[in-house]
Amino acid sequence: MRDAIAAALDATALAGATYADARVVETAEERLTVRTGRVEGIESSDSLGIGIRVIADGAWGFGATADLSPDAIRATAREAVALARAAATTVTNPVRLAPVGAYRDTWIGPCEIDPFAIPTEDKLALLLAADEAMRAESAVRVSTASLSFLKVNKVFGSTEGSLIEQSYTEAQAGIVAYAIGDGEMLPRSYPNSHGGQAVQGGWESVLALDLPGNAPRVGEQAAALLSAAPCPAETTTVIIDGSQIALQVHESVGHPTELDRILGDEAAFAGTSFLGLTDLGTLRYGSEHVTVTADATVAGSLGSFGYDDEGVPAQRDHLVREGVLEGFQTSRESAPVIGRLSNGCMRADGWKRQPLVRMTTISLEPGTWGFDELVADTERGIYLETNNSWSIDDRRLNFQFACEIGWEIRDGKLGRMIKNPNYTGMTPEFWGACDAVCSREHWQVWGIPNCGKGEPMQVAHVAHGAAPARFRNVRVGVAR
Amino acid sequence: MRLPLEAVRELAERAIRVTPADAAEALVMSTTSALTRFAGNRIHQNMAETDTQLSIRAVLGTQTGVASTNRLDDDGLARCAAAAVEAARHAPEDPDFGGLPGPLPIVNTQRVNASTAAFDADRRAEAVRAMIEQSATRDQTAAGTVSTSDYAAAVANTGGVSVAMEGDDLRATVLSMGTRGGSGWASMVTNDAAAFSASALGSRAAGIAERAEDPIALDPGTYAVVLAPEAVADIVDFLGYLGFGAKPFSEGGSFLAESLGQRIVSEHISIYDDALSPGTIGLSFDFEGQPKRRTPLIEGGVAAGPVTDSYYARKLGMPNTGHALPAPNPYGPMPLNLEMAAGGTSEADMIASVDRGIYVTRFHYVNVEDPMKVVLTGMTRDGTFLIENGQLTRPVRNQRFTQGVLEALSHVGAVGSQRALFGPGEGAATLVPALLLERWEFTGQTG
Numbered sequence: 018m019r020d021a022i023a024a025a026l027d028a029t030a031l032a033g034a035t036y037a038d039a040r041v042v043e044t045a046e047e048r049l050t051v052r053t054g055r056v057e058g059i060e061s062s063d064s065l066g067i068g069i070r071v072i073a074d075g076a077w078g079f080g081a082t083a084d085l086s087p088d089a090i091r092a093t094a095r096e097a098v099a100l101a102r103a104a105a106t107t108v109t110n111p112v113r114l115a116p117v118g119a120y121r122d123t124w125i126g127p128c129e130i131d132p133f134a135i136p137t138e139d140k141l142a143l144l145l146a147a148d149e150a151m152r153a154e155s156a157v158r159v160s161t162a163s164l165s166f167l168k169v170n171k172v173f174g175s176t177e178g179s180l181i182e183q184s185y186t187e188a189q190a191g192i193v194a195y196a197i198g199d200g201e202m203l204p205r206s207y208p209n210s211h212g213g214q215a216v217q218g219g220w221e222s223v224l225a226l227d228l229p230g231n232a233p234r235v236g237e238q239a240a241a242l243l244s245a246a247p248c249p250a251e252t253t254t255v256i257i258d259g260s261q262i263a264l265q266v267h268e269s270v271g272h273p274t275e276l277d278r279i280l281g282d283e284a285a286f287a288g289t290s291f292l293g294l295t296d297l298g299t300l301r302y303g304s305e306h307v308t309v310t311a312d313a314t315v316a317g318s319l320g321s322f323g324y325d326d327e328g329v330p331a332q333r334d335h336l337v338r339e340g341v342l343e344g345f346q347t348s349r350e351s352a353p354v355i356g357r358l359s360n361g362c363m364r365a366d367g368w369k370r371q372p373l374v375r376m377t378t379i380s381l382e383p384g385t386w387g388f389d390e391l392v393a394d395t396e397r398g399i400y401l402e403t404n405n406s407w408s409i410d411d412r413r414l415n416f417q418f419a420c421e422i423g424w425e426i427r428d429g430k431l432g433r434m435i436k437n438p439n440y441t442g443m444t445p446e447f448w449g450a451c452d453a454v455c456s457r458e459h460w461q462v463w464g465i466p467n468c469g470k471g472e473p474m475q476v477a478h479v480a481h482g483a484a485p486a487r488f489r490n491v492r493v494g495v496a497r
Numbered sequence: 498m499r500l501p502l503e504a505v506r507e508l509a510e511r512a513i514r515v516t517p518a519d520a521a522e523a524l525v526m527s528t529t530s531a532l533t534r535f536a537g538n539r540i541h542q543n544m545a546e547t548d549t550q551l552s553i554r555a556v557l558g559t560q561t562g563v564a565s566t567n568r569l570d571d572d573g574l575a576r577c578a579a580a581a582v583e584a585a586r587h588a589p590e591d592p593d594f595g596g597l598p599g600p601l602p603i604v605n606t607q608r609v610n611a612s613t614a615a616f617d618a619d620r621r622a623e624a625v626r627a628m629i630e631q632s633a634t635r636d637q638t639a640a641g642t643v644s645t646s647d648y649a650a651a652v653a654n655t656g657g658v659s660v661a662m663e664g665d666d667l668r669a670t671v672l673s674m675g676t677r678g679g680s681g682w683a684s685m686v687t688n689d690a691a692a693f694s695a696s697a698l699g700s701r702a703a704g705i706a707e708r709a710e711d712p713i714a715l716d717p718g719t720y721a722v723v724l725a726p727e728a729v730a731d732i733v734d735f736l737g738y739l740g741f742g743a744k745p746f747s748e749g750g751s752f753l754a755e756s757l758g759q760r761i762v763s764e765h766i767s768i769y770d771d772a773l774s775p776g777t778i779g780l781s782f783d784f785e786g787q788p789k790r791r792t793p794l795i796e797g798g799v800a801a802g803p804v805t806d807s808y809y810a811r812k813l814g815m816p817n818t819g820h821a822l823p824a825p826n827p828y829g830p831m832p833l834n835l836e837m838a839a840g841g842t843s844e845a846d847m848i849a850s851v852d853r854g855i856y857v858t859r860f861h862y863v864n865v866e867d868p869m870k871v872v873l874t875g876m877t878r879d880g881t882f883l884i885e886n887g888q889l890t891r892p893v894r895n896q897r898f899t900q901g902v903l904e905a906l907s908h909v910g911a912v913g914s915q916r917a918l919f920g921p922g923e924g925a926a927t928l929v930p931a932l933l934l935e936r937w938e939f940t941g942q943t944g
Contacts, residue, residue, distance in 0.1 A: 050827065053748070055591060058825025059584035062565040066548065079544035083567045096545055103618040104533070104540035107626060137587035159748045195750065202750045202869050282536045285640035285672040288861070291944070369546040408864045408897075410876045415897055415943040417874050419866050439866060439874075441897070441941055472534055472542075472642050474921075495940050496872070496899035 018043070018182075021085050022174035025069045028094035030176065034071035034101070036114065037094075038175040040326060041067045041085070042368035047133060048165040051144040053152070059137065066368035069094050073101035075111025081369035114349040115358045117329050119178030124323025126185025127316055130220035132166040140164055143228060150232035151194040156240035159195040159202075162228060163212060164188075171368075179328040187319060187478065189215035189466060190223045192232055194239035203436060205239035205421055207231045209260045210404050215464030215478065217317050238422060238434075245436040248423065250494035254398030255440060256391060256487045259455075261420055262381055263463035263481035264404045269444040270302070270309050271379040271481070272470075273413035274336045275362075276345040278374075280354065286472050288411025291444065292342065294355060300342040303448025306384055306486075309337040311346055313361060313377035319464040320378035320480040322364075327372060329361035336379065340449075348374050366475035373471045378462060380482030384454030388485055391453055393429040399493055400424045400431055401438055417441040417495060440493045447488060455484035500527040500549055502649045506661035508551065508569065509653035516578040518555035518585060520597050522654040524784055524823055526550050529647045533621040536640035538629045540622065554824050555581035556597060560588040563824055598807040598817065600657040603788050604773055606781040608664030612691040616645050616667055624669065624695035631699030632673040637706055639699065641671035645690075648924070652786030660786045664688060666778040668921070671699050672879060673706035679892060681705025682859055682879035684727065686920050688778050705858060705880040712892040715883065715942060721854030721910065722937040723847045723884065729837065729929040730919040731860045732873065732902050733768065737832045739868045741770070741794045742820075743809035744829025752869055752903060756800040762906035764798040765840060770820065770832035777834050779924035782819065789819040794832070806830035836928035840912025847911050847933040849887040855896070855939070856882040856889055871902040876943065897941035908935040 018041040029037035043065045050057040066083040067090060078101030080093040144162040151160040167187040174180045191213015193206045208214045208226055216222045257265065272278060273290040281289055292300065302309075313331035315321050322331055327349050335343045345355065346362040351374065363372040392400065406419035423438035424431040460482055468477040500508070505525045512523035527549035534542035552565035555578070562584025566577040621643040632639035644667070651661035670684040683701040687693060724732075745751035752761065772779055772789040781789055785807055793801040805813065806821030809830055820830035848856065858880030866872040877896045882889040913930030920926035 050825065055593075056588050057827075058563065059588050060563045060565070060825055061580045061584065062552075064567050066567065076540065077542060079542065081544070081546040081548075083548045100543040100545060100618050103622040104543040106622050107535065107539045107629065109539065137584070141587065141589075159750065195748075197749050200755075200869055201867075280537070281638065281640065281674075282541055284536055284638075284674065285534075285642065285670055369548060371542055371544055406864045406866050406874070408862045408874045408876070410895055410897070410943045411861050411878055412943065415876065415895075415941055417897060417899070417941070419874075437867065443944060472644070473530065473532055473544075495874075496866075496938055 018172040021067050021090055022172055024087050024090045025067060025094050026174055026176055028091040029069060029071045029098060032095045032098035034073045034098050036072040036176055037069065038173065039067060039069045040171055040173050040368060042169065042171040044367065045168045046166065049140050049144060050161065050163045051148045052161045053159050054148060056141060064367065068365065068368045069097045070371055071097045071101050072112050073098045074105035076101045076104035076108045077112060078104060079371040112350055113353060115352045117349060117359065120324065120328060121180050122323065124183045126217040128186040128219035132188055132220040133168065135220050147192045147228040147232040150229055151192060151236035153233060154236040154240035156196040156198055156243055157194045157236045158197040162192045164190050164223060173326065173328055175328055181324045181328055183323050185217050186219055187215060188218050188222045189213055190226055190228060192228050192235060194236045196239040196243050198243050201243065203239060203242040204405065205235050205242065206403055207235045209463060210421060211467060215319055215466045217319060217321060241434055242422060242436045245434040248435050248438040248494040248497045250497055252490055252492050254395055254487065254489050255491045255493065256395060256398065256400045256485055258402040258485050259459065259461055259483040260463050261401060261404050261418065262483035262486055264407055265418065266309065266379055266381050266481045266483060267465060268407060268409045269413055269416055270336065271376045274345050275374045276347045276351040279345065280351060283470065287470055291412040291414045296342050297355060298343065301340055302337045302342045302445055303340045304451045305339045306451050306454050307337055307340050307448050308382040310334065310380050310382060311336055311360065311377050312380065315378045315462060318378040318462045318480040319466060319478040320376060325361040325363045326365045327359065327363040329359045332361045334360045346374050346376065364477060366477060370475045373475060375477040376468065376479040378480045378482060381454060383457040383460040383484050386453045386455045388455050388459050391455060391485065391487055392426060392431060395426050395487065396428060398426040399435060399438060400426055414444050437497065438493060439495050440491050441495050442491060450489045451486055452489055453487040455486065460484035499529040499547055499647060499649055502661055502663045505649040505651040506659065509651040510659060512551055512553050512574060512578065513653050513655050515574055516553055516555055516581060518557055518582050520556040520655045522554040522597050524552045525651045527649045532642055532644035533625055534642050535625045535629065538633055538639055540625055543618065551577060552823055553577050553581040555585040557585045559591045559594040560585045561594060562588055593812045594808060595811040597654045597656050598658065598785050598787050601788050603660050604781045606773060608688055608778065610665060610689045612689060613645060613665040613667050614647060616690045627695035628671045628699030631696060631703045635703050635707055637673045637675050637703055639671055639673050643669045650780055652782065652784060654786065658786035660782050662780055664778065667693060669693060669695065669698055671702040673702040675706045675710045677710040678712050679706045679709030680879045681709055684919065686778065686918055686926055709880050709892040712894045715893045715896065717939050717941055719936050719938050721851050722934050723851065723854065723856045724932045724934065725858050726917040726929050726931050727859040727919050728857045729932050730927040731863050733835050733837055733927055733929055735863065735873055736871060736902060737835050739865065739871055741803055741832050742829045743803040743805040743813060746803040747809060747813060750868060752871060753800050753803055757802060759800055760798045761800045762795060762798045762903055763909035765909045765912050766795055766798050766906050767838035768795045768835060769793050770804055770835050772834040774834065774836060774928060777918060777928060778926050779834055783821040784823045785821040787817055787819040787821065792818045804830050804832045833925040837930060839914055839916050839930045841914050842911035843914055844931045847931060848884055848889060851884045852886060854884040856884055866899065873902055874899045895943045896939045898938060899940040900938045905934050905937055910935050
């Protein structure tokens with residue numbers, strides 16, 4: 018890998034690049050899926066290649082190849098420089114990078130039990146047991162249980178002298194029961210929807226979830242949803258569980274505080290941001306209960322690393338402090354626009370993609386409330402759990418989320434179950450209506466391994482720490 | 498550069514030969530892609546990538562396992578084959594698996610175009626400059642992409658299937674942003690770069706953006722809508738994703754499940770999947786090497802049936818329509834070349850027939866709230882206009898909708914006479930006309 022990096026950097030210099038970095042990335046994946054009693058897929062894959070990023074004539078170029086022969090690497094490096102020169106015909110302000118140190122280092126993520134070493138029989142036994150337990154309820158006509166594992170080894174080198182080796186393992190596991198009846202299909206997931214919980218870690222993290230132990234409850238709740246009350250259409254108080262708060266943070270704080278979006282670089286695809294550069298330090302993003310951090314040092318989080326894909330060390334930074342906008346997620350190119358150094362948020366989806374500003378672990382910091390105490394303090398409202406659907410406008414203002422399940426809150430107690438609950442709002446107004454966040458005891462990091470951004474599309478593995486939180490005057494039951 | 502067609506075919510055949518299983522299938526996809534991305538009236542990303550993916554499905558009785566790799570030397574191939582066999586060995590027997598499909602004649606569709614192959618970095622930069630100029634001369638900012646994809650695909654199995662095909666496509670998008678809240682959008686996908694006029698595409702987006710400046714607020718409510726073809730493509734794609742596949746059909750989770758042969762939408766709506774349609778892009782065979790065929794999904798408003806692959810065709814007792822995705826996958830067979838039949842009304846005549854309604858250029862961030870009723874929520878974007886007395890009068894802020902698509906398609910006022918092709922490129926595209934729908938529920942708007 019080191020030889021490939023050296024060959025790439027030498028070739029870019031010969032071709033006339035003024036800056037270059039190269040990443041060799043090797044991945045191995047394994048996915049197992051059980052659906053309604055059938056083993057639907059046992060799949061493994063691996064990939065190896067190099068991505069070469071250059072600045073020439075003041076513009077970016079990027080080339081990638083799976084062929085690591087010296088000839089192919091040299092040709093790809095020359096192509097990257099040619100691409101930069103073609104781009105330079107439209108560039109009036111040459112790219113300038115914030116300074117960063119030259120690091121020679123190694124970083125390894127946490128993993129106690131290598132999941133690739135666990136026998137397939139053991140993995141299937143766990144999935145089949147959980148899958149069967151969900152279908153003890155006859156209304157559960159479809160059930161799924163899935164595991165996926167990822168191992169990444171990568172080496173980064175730059176013409177500024179960095180040579181960084183990093184490796185980590187990720188594990189994801191989850192179950193879903195679908196109750197189908199009367200023209201409805203209602204999912205209930207554990208521990209989260211959209212594939213379950215994902216972490217940096219090994220087999221130990223799967224065992225800790227106890228999928229089979231939770232499966233009967235998941236099946237029972239799915240079945241009960243078929244006869245649950247519809248979500249009322251009203252404006253009310255909501256308490257939202259940690260996993261849904263994680264996605265709320267992702268969509269309405271994470272994305273809008275990406276500085277490349279604010280500068281317009283993502284305008285044609287994912288969109289821009291309602292935030293402007295002059296909002297920094299002044300804009301009231303939410304109530305005093307809302308403090309949001311970007312932290313790439315959280316142990317076991319999908320958003321953690323030693324160095325980002327520009328060779329910038331992992332950091333912890335504040336985006337919102339006690340309701341006031343305090344920071345953005347930045348890169349070496351964008352950070353100088355706000356007079357700062359990069360806070361290390363550039364990551365690429367494998368070897369054949371160029372790094373973009375991506376979330377790390379973007380967290381709503383915990384408050385002081387106990388969950389039972391918070392419910393008891395709420396006279397009337399709805400408690401919502403587990404995301405089912407998400408949508409937000411291109412400036413990250415108007416959002417609408419649907420959840421899998423809800424419960425009425427009446428006189429400080431959880432009451433009858435609600436199906437298909439949804440809620441909508443506008444970002445600063447919503448966060449401004451947050452009047453309570455539960456304590457660290459209820460706070461956990463939720464992995465989101467499917468964050469899409471960029472063209473060609475890149476999928477990032479990010480995470481969010483969150484605890485249940487309460488919001489006033491929220492519109493629920495849209496078009497219900 | 499990607500592998501030549503014969504090399505891709507040979508690699509697939511070599512892979513099944515080295516797989517020690519009762520039966521084996523290999524899928525090879527070799528691709529060179531290039532993308533020039535611009536924003537703020539300058540190119541900020543310019544990239545190219547080449548990769549070849551091999552996927553092997555090993556079969557032991559009715560047990561199957563899959564492994565894939567991009568390491569194509571002898572060792573890499575052997576490791577991939579062994580991993581697929583090892584996975585199959587651990588898979589339980591599957592009584593619904595009837596073996597790999599046999600060979601059938603493939604329509605030899607010409608999808609390689611010299612004009613697209615010649616669209617290199619300089620041509621892409623030239624196109625970007627032409628699009629930017631249309632915005633810059635109107636004091637607007639432009640963003641978008643020009644991308645090309647050049648691919649060769651092959652499928653071989655030990656039952657005698659050996660098919661291969663190459664193709665290319667070009668996709669361009671442009672967003673123009675004005676200074677007073679207006680934006681406009683235009684996009685196109687084609688396999689003939691000679692049909693791409695960058696200045697015309699840029700002019701269309703810039704013209705919409707000019708007209709969209711100073712948008713007004715609008716009360717949420719139910720409005721008649723004229724959906725431009727790109728907005729129609731979004732909702733047709735969701736119908737395909739949620740309902741037209743044999744897997745949700747088989748599980749009872751599709752709107753087709755209980756309604757075959759019944760009227761489910763207006764008689765004016767007919768939807769097919771047709772990878773052989775002139776002007777579309779993609780493969781003429783599926784990822785099991787079976788011929789794709791024109792498949793009716795909704796005809797004259799009546800539910801006609803799902804698309805299938807070999808597994809679901811056998812399980813459901815239906816014909817194999819040739820819509821397998823690479824195995825295994827969570828979706829089952831899927832339509833990748835959806836098209837809606839054209840009607841006889843021009844977009845201008847649709848607008849002229851509306852007393853009060855909304856014109857939608859495109860949607861943004863659409864997602865599912867109810868899969869069986871196909872209730873979707875999302876935003877309008879880049880050109881939303883009020884229609885008053887048969888004319889586009891004022892731009893309106895981006896609107897949020899929450900709407901059951903089947904219910905909306907039951908109240909069709911008119912179907913457009915002109916169709917356009919949309920999609921992400923790389924083999925998938927949707928061919929649709931504009932639609933006039935009598936009722937569409939807007940539930941909010943952005944600030």
